[in-house]
Amino acid sequence: MATAPRIKPSERIFNFGAGPATMPVEVLEKAKGELVNWHEAGMSVMEMSHRGKEFVAIAAEAEADLRKLAAIPASHKVLFLQGGATMQFSAVPMNLLRGGKRADFVNTGEWSKKAIAEAGKYCEARVVASSEDRNFTYVPKQSTWKRSPDAAYLHICSNETIGGVEYHWTPDTGEVPLVADMSSHILSRPLDVARYGLIYAGAQKNIGPAGLVVVIVREDLIGHALPDTPNVLDYRLQSDADSMLNTPPTFSLYLAGLTFKWLLERGGLAGIEQVNIRKAALLYGYLDSQDFYSNPVAKEDRSRMNVPFTLRDASLDAAFLAEAEARGLSQLKGHRSVGGMRASIYNAMPLEGVEALVAFMEEFRKKRG
């Protein structure tokens, strides 16, 4: 077992977990500083009425900052809800079928499959393209999609957290609303919101702590929820109430707001994208430079956020993980459904974290390869 000193000098580890995931330390330090007494209000953000002037301002500022970051047009509403992306697997069909009987899905991996299975409760969920034939290691080209003429919407998972597959392009679905689960890469790069009917993203990767989901939806699509839709899942009711039909997850929303400001201070999405490109290039470049480690994803579809890789000799996995952990390189174990390793390198992972990982990987390879 390695007894080398931890690579990271501070008390904090480099956390490569897929989510809940590492957060910007500057955001955590700020939250810590005002945890018991926010801005001399004499109370924590957690203790504020969601209808009081302090919290209403926090929520409004979070929305304004997110709109600025992602250049969200006035045609689209922003909702801050609960239940994560999994709740949206139900809420999206309940709200967006609008009398339709089917929706189209592109299947690129585990998270696509979950969305498809859940939508199947409410409509015919048609898989119009799939990369299952090659173990979900690529994104099917749009020219191969067999779309339905009468789909209420077309759904993609634009970054597969488990498989490490990302759309680096935006599908063109014409009049059919494009719906994207962007949980694990939202805010990692600029995007053209106007091209989407609906975007949703659980917070616990690039936005903030678990317990919050962001929904960005074109306003003309809402107002047609199925009769059995629970009130809190009805986009129209939540939109009319500024996401406060019921008590919102106030502290999570506050932390999301701090994260949006952190991104704005770093040049917004164009700024963070440059850092993300460097981090991904460093790690994939190393993976492709030797044959002790490998990543199976088609080069043009590799995720900048989630980098799965395997060791040539899987019997070394446990030693790899233990030695990495001893260096403060943590949560590198791959998803239980896939095995191997996975480095999630979200916005909050600094370049130094990826440098430390690559240095450790090379050292391990030299010793064991």
Add this chain to the structure above:
Amino acid sequence: MATAPRIKPSERIFNFGAGPATMPVEVLEKAKGELVNWHEAGMSVMEMSHRGKEFVAIAAEAEADLRKLAAIPASHKVLFLQGGATMQFSAVPMNLLRGGKRADFVNTGEWSKKAIAEAGKYCEARVVASSEDRNFTYVPKQSTWKRSPDAAYLHICSNETIGGVEYHWTPDTGEVPLVADMSSHILSRPLDVARYGLIYAGAQKNIGPAGLVVVIVREDLIGHALPDTPNVLDYRLQSDADSMLNTPPTFSLYLAGLTFKWLLERGGLAGIEQVNIRKAALLYGYLDSQDFYSNPVAKEDRSRMNVPFTLRDASLDAAFLAEAEARGLSQLKGHRSVGGMRASIYNAMPLEGVEALVAFMEEFRKKRG
């Protein structure tokens, strides 16, 4: 306008808000201390995988402590979910109708009415007793309830946050499962869980921050969700997954766990009940001792947690609120649907807060009465 010094010497106000509400300062200080680096793990609780050993232990300990506090029998499952009590207004009928066509409701105020309206989407929601005839100022005696022979369950709101009406007794519904929305008084007094089929409570009063709801449900009642029930609302699926069918609101659950420990250190529910009885006796005793302020609720049904009161001369309301605020007595304004004042005196409100409030009220009365 009062220029008197704030009654409370510290930086923290006394926060009488109904929810999200004041939390134990000891819990907040502990969370602050470990916010950036929990127990030398090198990360915040917010950054932990919900499937990692650290967080699994936090969640298991929270459940064990809650079971100990409320003496929850093995017959009942504990679920930590998202969406607050409002989400349960939908989830309860979706899970508990079990093929039945109707459920019985006792209507004691605004929160009862919301539960009734939402259940009406899924079944015939029958009001078997109501205190609307006297503006929701009492709890109808069980002898007056006109119960249905075939109700799937009977639902009460055991503490009405807005009206300040509390059940100080447990209904006997025989074979029909008793369901209670205990959001605003759970953990304020001992309770006999075995007498309930299901208890639910949004966290943001006596448990922790908003974004978490606790469901305690008798196991034999689950497993019969309606076909359209979203996965994350299906008690059977969540129970089988230890409330981790999807990513739980990890930080909120951690804070709930700290609050459970805070209660255990204070003698558990029997211990905190004694403090709550003293606080309520002090405030109601004062309200009944003069005629400048008054509370409209029948004495035997008054809530120990939420104390609404009015000034004889409503034109003084604004001055009362402003002067109270200047003394660090905050969020005393009554709910917008009722008007007047409301002092919420949950577990985390110390006796000193109620003493300060009563002292201020008497001072204001002498000056303006």
